[in-house]
Amino acid sequence: MSDGADLELVEHLVERGVLAHSARATVEVLSGGVSADVALVTAGPRRVVVKRALARLRVAREWSSSPTRVETEAAALEVARRILPANVPTVIDLDRERSVLVLECAPIDAxxxxxxxxxxxxxxxxxxxxxxxxxxxxxxxxxxxxxxxxxxxxxxxxxxxxxxxxxxxxxxxxxxxxxxxxxxxxxxxxxxxxxxxxxxxxxxxxxxxxxxxxxxxxxxxxxxxxxxxxxxxxxxxxxxxxxxxxxxxxxxxxxxxxxxxxxxxxxxxxxxxxxxxxxxxxxxxxxxxxxxxxxxxxxxxxxxxxxxxxxxxxxxxxxxxxxxxxxxxxxx
Ligand SMILES: Nc1ncnc2c1ncn2[C@@H]1O[C@H](COP(=O)(O)OP(=O)(O)O)[C@@H](O)[C@H]1O
Ligand SMILES: [Mg+2]
Incomplete structure (x- = not known):
């Protein structure tokens, strides 16, 4: 993600009330994802994971899917959490308009x-x-x-x-x-x-x-x-x-x-x-x-x-x- 995109992401989190206004945040792209922009945002002791669905997946052959995937993901996480709370991250925020999902970050020893x-x-x-x-x-x-x-x-x-x-x-x-x-x-x-x-x-x-x-x-x-x-x-x-x-x-x-x-x-x-x-x-x-x-x-x-x-x-x-x-x- 570029610096501009990082700033936009942090502003989004402040606007949604996930981070405090004064938060000084760092953004780190998490490896491993092929279908979404997944970033770890750290602001002091607060660590959250942000997912934004991409319409076009990052693989060589053409392959696309709707960005409303993050809504499905948030809903499924809620169900999974009701059944086994210890085995999934908590959903912190879902912005349906922008298709942005914010999740609890895994413990540091992950x-x-x-x-x-x-x-x-x-x-x-x-x-x-x-x-x-x-x-x-x-x-x-x-x-x-x-x-x-x-x-x-x-x-x-x-x-x-x-x-x-x-x-x-x-x-x-x-x-x-x-x-x-x-x-x-x-x-x-x-x-x-x-x-x-x-x-x-x-x-x-x-x-x-x-x-x-x-x-x-x-x-x-x-x-x-x-x-x-x-x-x-x-x-x-x-x-x-x-x-x-x-x-x-x-x-x-x-x-x-x-x-x-x-x-x-x-x-x-x-x-x-x-x-x-x-x-x-x-x-x-x-x-x-x-x-x-x-x-x-x-x-x-x-x-x-x-x-x-x-x-x-x-x-x-x-x-x-x-x-x-x-x-x-x-x-x-
Ligand atoms: N809540 C989380 N806490 C820490 N790391 C995470 C979390 N969610 C995802 N990750 C890391 O980011 C990677 C990509 O996230 P994932 O949800 O699997 O997206 P994608 O759809 O792009 O595969 C995961 O493989 C994992 O290593
Ligand atoms: Mg994955």
Whole structure:
């Protein structure tokens, strides 16, 4: 953000009563976001995070979605907070006219889970904590007709997920188009609970005794299978990147899925889970939001793994991991 934009942002926060008039503030752009301007604003002891939706996302291929995403995000955060207050930031302010959302900033010891996972710091217990939290968000929202109704309309899931991930990938892999469309159709029929829609490690912040899930702008009433498949697909992609750690990523995925089931999550589409993971893996290479840490060789390995899963050649969860289950199969 330029200095002018920083000033404008601080003035906005003063005008909205988030910061005091006299506040001397510093603005720091937070890394990791592709779809919004996300900044950390610090004024004395006050630290807030500000999100402004961009109409055009910062990725190479054209991909757009409405700025009212921040409204969906604010509403979903309120729901998530009612269910599990310790696992999401508080919404401090929402300016609907300007599409600006202000959130409580994470504690100072926060680390981003994606960064840790890419460095080989893989904690299956955190996978378990996230599975338990997701189970409660899904299960409680499934029983709330108001939530089901609110997130059935005006959500951004099609623009931000179905179109760039599934439909764009089906255009590249024409021979698998029918199978990819079938995954989308199965998912569309299951409108069961509040689904986060971007349940990935980059949206998990944690410290030693807490964890938060952020970035709820793709929240919608839908199929819980999607959140499960999305997180597992991120762990599989990372195991393609760091093959020697594949058993640990697998352990983490299994801890996540196991905790989800033990904590009463909404039953996923068992037959649909693995094919959906396959589509998402393929989308990370040939969709509109490609993975940023794989080289050409890694992308090719992810592509062939994704294709084999979507084609039905690899059908169970143990067959997703590049080196197969257990340390015995691990090679570099
Ligand atoms: N409340 C918060 N406190 C601290 N950091 C945050 C907070 N919200 C987001 N971030 C950081 O900013 C990054 C981008 O924010 P996010 O809401 O995920 O936006 P985007 O839609 O651009 O991905 C996150 O990955 C996280 O590292
Ligand atoms: Mg994000």
């Amino acid at each position: 680390v981003n889970w994606k960064r840790e996972l890419l460095a080989g710091l893989i904690d299956p217990a955190l996978g378990g904590r996230l599975g338990a939290a997701l189970a409660l968000w899904h299960a409680h929202s499934a029983e709330d007709p108001e939530v089901i109704d609110r997130f059935s309309h005006d959500t951004h899931f099609f623009d931000l997920r179905i179109s760039p991930f599934f439909l764009a990938t089906a255009e590249v892999h024409r021979d698998l188009e029918g199978r990819i469309h079938e995954v989308v159709e199965r998912m569309a029929r299951r409108r069961l609970c509040l689904v986060h829609g971007d349940f990935s490690p980059k949206n998990v912040l944690h410290g030693h005794d807490w964890c938060w899930v952020v970035d709820w702008e793709t929240a919608h009433t839908g199929d819980p299978t999607f959140d499960l498949a999305f997180l597992v697909s991120h762990l599989v992609s990372k195991s393609v990147h760091r093959r020697s750690d594949s058993p640990r990523y697998r352990e983490c995925a299994l801890a996540f899925l196991d905790a989800y089931r033990r904590h009463g999550g909404v039953p996923p589409d068992e037959a649909g889970l693995v094919p959906m993971i396959g589509c998402l893996l393929l989308a990370r290479v040939d969709g509109k939001s490609p993975v940023d840490y794989l080289d050409e060789d890694g992308r090719e390995r992810l592509r062939s793994l994704g294709r084999a899963i979507v084609a039905g050649e690899r059908r169970d969860l143990d067959a997703l991991w590049p080196d197969g289950p257990g340390p015995a199969g691990v090679t570099r």
